[in-house]
């Protein structure tokens with residue numbers, strides 16, 4: 159059985175990202191179907207895909223000034239680092255760790271695509287004027303939230319952060 163079935167829920171409406179995400183799902187399912195002997199090869203293919211996939215999103219965030227780009231790029235880097243560590247563990251004979259990683263990547267991707275990538279797709283589909291307006295609304299909302307928190311005596315997150323846990 160496939161680890162992750164492609165479904166309309168995963169479509170973000172941004173052609174390049176949707177194309178890349180279909181490829182992600184294919185690579186992930188190939189990883190899930192690999193036998194012990196072909197697991198490292200399937201992991202290599204998955205890492206090669208993810209490297210290009212994440213670099214493309216990172217570059218597009220950079221090029222368009224996507225505000226929460228640091229948290230999104232950090233998540234990409236963490237996943238890639240984890241995959242590389244697990245690849246070495248599989249080579250060292252810990253096959254089961256590779257299986258756990260493959261299983262965990264399916265819910266991770268569903269969550270990542272539905273939140274960070276979804277926001278990015280929305281942003282990429284806007285023109286410059288739309289992005290400026292989205293930024294203005296977001297800054298206005300953040301200012302309102304900060305004022306409400308200050309009124310309650312709570313410490314507010316720094317402006318334009320991605321939320322709790324973001325160190326920017």
Ligand SMILES: [Fe+2]
Nearest residue numbers: 179211215275
């Ligand atoms: Fe993505």
Ligand SMILES: [Fe+2]
Nearest residue numbers: 215270274275
């Ligand atoms: Fe992403």
